[in-house]
Amino acid sequence: MGGMAVRTPDPNPGWLSEEDLYEARRRLPIVYVEAIPVRLDALGYVTEIGMLYTADDDGQFFRTVVSGRVMYRETIRAALLRHIEKDLGSLALPQLPPSPAPFTVAEYFPYPSETGLVDDRQHAVSLAYVVPVSGECSARQDALELSWLTPEQALSAEVQAEFLGGREQLIRQALAHVGYIG
Amino acid sequence: MGGMAVRTPDPNPGWLSEEDLYEARRRLPIVYVEAIPVRLDALGYVTEIGMLYTADDDGQFFRTVVSGRVMYRETIRAALLRHIEKDLGSLALPQLPPSPAPFTVAEYFPYPSETGLVDDRQHAVSLAYVVPVSGECSARQDALELSWLTPEQALSAEVQAEFLGGREQLIRQALAHVGYIG
Amino acid sequence: MGGMAVRTPDPNPGWLSEEDLYEARRRLPIVYVEAIPVRLDALGYVTEIGMLYTADDDGQFFRTVVSGRVMYRETIRAALLRHIEKDLGSLALPQLPPSPAPFTVAEYFPYPSETGLVDDRQHAVSLAYVVPVSGECSARQDALELSWLTPEQALSAEVQAEFLGGREQLIRQALAHVGYIG
Amino acid sequence: MGGMAVRTPDPNPGWLSEEDLYEARRRLPIVYVEAIPVRLDALGYVTEIGMLYTADDDGQFFRTVVSGRVMYRETIRAALLRHIEKDLGSLALPQLPPSPAPFTVAEYFPYPSETGLVDDRQHAVSLAYVVPVSGECSARQDALELSWLTPEQALSAEVQAEFLGGREQLIRQALAHVGYIG
Numbered sequence: 001m002g003g004m005a006v007r008t009p010d011p012n013p014g015w016l017s018e019e020d021l022y023e024a025r026r027r028l029p030i031v032y033v034e035a036i037p038v039r040l041d042a043l044g045y046v047t048e049i050g051m052l053y054t055a056d057d058d059g060q061f062f063r064t065v066v067s068g069r070v071m072y073r074e075t076i077r078a079a080l081l082r083h084i085e086k087d088l089g090s091l092a093l094p095q096l097p098p099s100p101a102p103f104t105v106a107e108y109f110p111y112p113s114e115t116g117l118v119d120d121r122q123h124a125v126s127l128a129y130v131v132p133v134s135g136e137c138s139a140r141q142d143a144l145e146l147s148w149l150t151p152e153q154a155l156s157a158e159v160q161a162e163f164l165g166g167r168e169q170l171i172r173q174a175l176a177h178v179g180y181i182g
Numbered sequence: 183m184g185g186m187a188v189r190t191p192d193p194n195p196g197w198l199s200e201e202d203l204y205e206a207r208r209r210l211p212i213v214y215v216e217a218i219p220v221r222l223d224a225l226g227y228v229t230e231i232g233m234l235y236t237a238d239d240d241g242q243f244f245r246t247v248v249s250g251r252v253m254y255r256e257t258i259r260a261a262l263l264r265h266i267e268k269d270l271g272s273l274a275l276p277q278l279p280p281s282p283a284p285f286t287v288a289e290y291f292p293y294p295s296e297t298g299l300v301d302d303r304q305h306a307v308s309l310a311y312v313v314p315v316s317g318e319c320s321a322r323q324d325a326l327e328l329s330w331l332t333p334e335q336a337l338s339a340e341v342q343a344e345f346l347g348g349r350e351q352l353i354r355q356a357l358a359h360v361g362y363i364g
Numbered sequence: 365m366g367g368m369a370v371r372t373p374d375p376n377p378g379w380l381s382e383e384d385l386y387e388a389r390r391r392l393p394i395v396y397v398e399a400i401p402v403r404l405d406a407l408g409y410v411t412e413i414g415m416l417y418t419a420d421d422d423g424q425f426f427r428t429v430v431s432g433r434v435m436y437r438e439t440i441r442a443a444l445l446r447h448i449e450k451d452l453g454s455l456a457l458p459q460l461p462p463s464p465a466p467f468t469v470a471e472y473f474p475y476p477s478e479t480g481l482v483d484d485r486q487h488a489v490s491l492a493y494v495v496p497v498s499g500e501c502s503a504r505q506d507a508l509e510l511s512w513l514t515p516e517q518a519l520s521a522e523v524q525a526e527f528l529g530g531r532e533q534l535i536r537q538a539l540a541h542v543g544y545i546g
Numbered sequence: 547m548g549g550m551a552v553r554t555p556d557p558n559p560g561w562l563s564e565e566d567l568y569e570a571r572r573r574l575p576i577v578y579v580e581a582i583p584v585r586l587d588a589l590g591y592v593t594e595i596g597m598l599y600t601a602d603d604d605g606q607f608f609r610t611v612v613s614g615r616v617m618y619r620e621t622i623r624a625a626l627l628r629h630i631e632k633d634l635g636s637l638a639l640p641q642l643p644p645s646p647a648p649f650t651v652a653e654y655f656p657y658p659s660e661t662g663l664v665d666d667r668q669h670a671v672s673l674a675y676v677v678p679v680s681g682e683c684s685a686r687q688d689a690l691e692l693s694w695l696t697p698e699q700a701l702s703a704e705v706q707a708e709f710l711g712g713r714e715q716l717i718r719q720a721l722a723h724v725g726y727i728g
Contacts, residue, residue, distance in 0.1 A: 029577045043259040044278025077225040096226025100361040116545035176540030179282040181480035211395045298727035358722030363662035407623040408642025441589040460590025464725040543646040
């Protein structure tokens with residue numbers, strides 16, 4: 001936030017340069033939202049869970065959920081919708097939950113972590129929601145694949161091992177929240 | 183349950199005669215579900231609440247919510263869907279919530295009541311859900327009117343006074359649950 | 365409910381004879397409460413879960429949670445407290461949760477079950493709560509043992525296999541609800 | 547974060563200078579926790595709500611709740627406990643809730659606000675919890691008064707008007723969450 005210290009007018013308030021964001025991430029908890037996209041049947045039972053399959057900078061593949069930062073002056077709901085559209089496309093027809101209360105709050109810390117959840121870039125406080133989607137979904141370019149798994153598949157040891165930073169927990173918590181009986 | 187005492191085979195297990203139901207209601211808490219139908223915008227904010235406007239046996243008009251008994255061997259979700267279709271029609275396209283946890287449990291007692299909620303027919307334990315609907319709704323025959331009110335209208339003293347048995351509380355709790363800021 | 369059919373005054377309204385309860389259980393969903401007793405540390409993290417270890421009529425041992433029926437005209441909270449005191453003793457100092465909303469609703473059906481949860485005596489709709497206890501607990505006479513397990517122990521395959529009727533799911537859901545990261 | 551741009555070692559990582567915090571508050575949503583302290587009876591019903599009565603820089607009195615920022619690398623629970631102890635003293639014996647899910651998320655924006663909640667210093671994303679306290683509470687020096695009000699008093703128009711920035715909503719939502727029937 002270098003030059004900001006003199007408090008000159010800012011042509012772009014609410015935006016951080018890459019460098020300033022890098023620094024902020026080492027000084028403040030960053031607000032995130034995470035969405036577990038689900039397909040529901042007519043009775044509201046979860047039939048499928050959407051997961052992203054992507055690669056990190058080293059080319060290692062891993063699974064993840066819809067996730068992203070809340071911007072300055074952006075509402076939680078607007079951030080949720082923005083990240084869902086970014087990751088699932090604009091035809092996903094997500095049904096954002098009527099209640100603003102997340103089913104859990106995931107706290108990611110730089111390693112070593114007090115919570116078991118790790119994000120080496122930052123301390124993130126992430127509000128997690130189960131989001132039914134009823135439309136057509138298509139993963140964005142940089143996510144290699146969007147796959148829909150049954151709850152049973154999503155809880156399999158094989159799939160759970162493909163998440164990073166403890167995010168497999170989020171899947172388990174989401175399924176417990178929706179009352180899935182394994 | 184008169185004749186059942188001899189435990190003869192029952193041609194219709196799981197169904198109670200009117201008289202037996204009358205008696206059961208004076209001996210056991212009865213499981214109910216209640217649904218607050220809502221219209222949501224693209225961000226998940228509640229824009230309208232659906233309310234039924236009906237009349238009791240004496241011709242007195244009052245407002246109420248979608249409500250009904252859970253039958254023997256019926257799931258909560260099946261009962262919710264059945265009562266929503268009964269009261270809002272089969273084209274309502276309700277989105278039953280992914281979580282089985284109600285936003286509140288309303289306990290109706292014969293007067294005088296410990297909870298402030300009254301149902302003179304019975305002790306009812308009612309699981310209450312906010313249910314987004316996106317289709318066409320039409321009140322069933324014996325409900326005179328289905329009206330969609332804004333949250334502000336629904337909380338007005340005038341509308342709140344038109345509920346019976348304390349059910350206006352359910353509207354207030356539902357709106358608080360969805361984070362409505364008055 | 366045999367004699368009740370003539371609607372003579374009832375010296376003991378709100379109580380069912382054993383036989384009438386037997387019949388009601390085959391005709392109506394029965395309201396239950398279940399409590400998962402937990403020990404919390406100063407920050408509210410669950411350190412231990414209380415489980416009952418008991419035997420069925422055939423002498424088979426199994427684990428279970430605090431559980432029981434809600435009586436006619438009894439509030440959910442009064443039923444919770446009554447069953448906790450019955451199973452953990454009167455010195456347990458349970459802290460009933462401020463919200464009436466259960467963390468899940470467990471639906472037990474006679475076999476075969478739509479939900480995976482089974483109770484061969486009845487269709488039970490059970491409101492489940494996590495209840496912190498801070499006092500001295502001692503199992504009642506007919507429960508052989510009250511044991512306190514860590515979340516990790518409670519989730520072990522060995523312990524999970526010792527529950528009946530799918531109640532091990534309740535433990536998993538309760539731990540997911542409290543944010544336990546395994 | 548001026549000097550940080552050169553990424554020299556930081557003697558005090560995780561702390562922001564007053565000036566840097568001032569700037570961050572204009573660029574990033576800030577993570578807050580808010581606690582509504584309550585007294586519960588043996589059945590878990592809320593009998594009293596604790597409110598702080600304080601004055602702003604201009605000497606205007608207003609009511610508020612326990613509230614404060616989550617620090618870098620601090621858990622939500624640790625922040626909650628720290629702010630409760632700061633505002634209610636070290637003998638309050640708060641019982642932090644077993645679930646990490648807040649009953650609501652309050653989003654405060656600099657005026658004009660999309661949510662109706664206002665904080666002219668910043669965009670705050672605040673996780674709100676109902677926290678039972680069983681010990682002795684005493685307001686810290688700079689809060690003039692800690693008062694315990696019944697739910698009915700807390701919802702009175704007079705008391706509701708004494709909050710700033712829309713925080714009276716939090717009281718209403720908290721009481722709806724605990725099932726208070728007015």
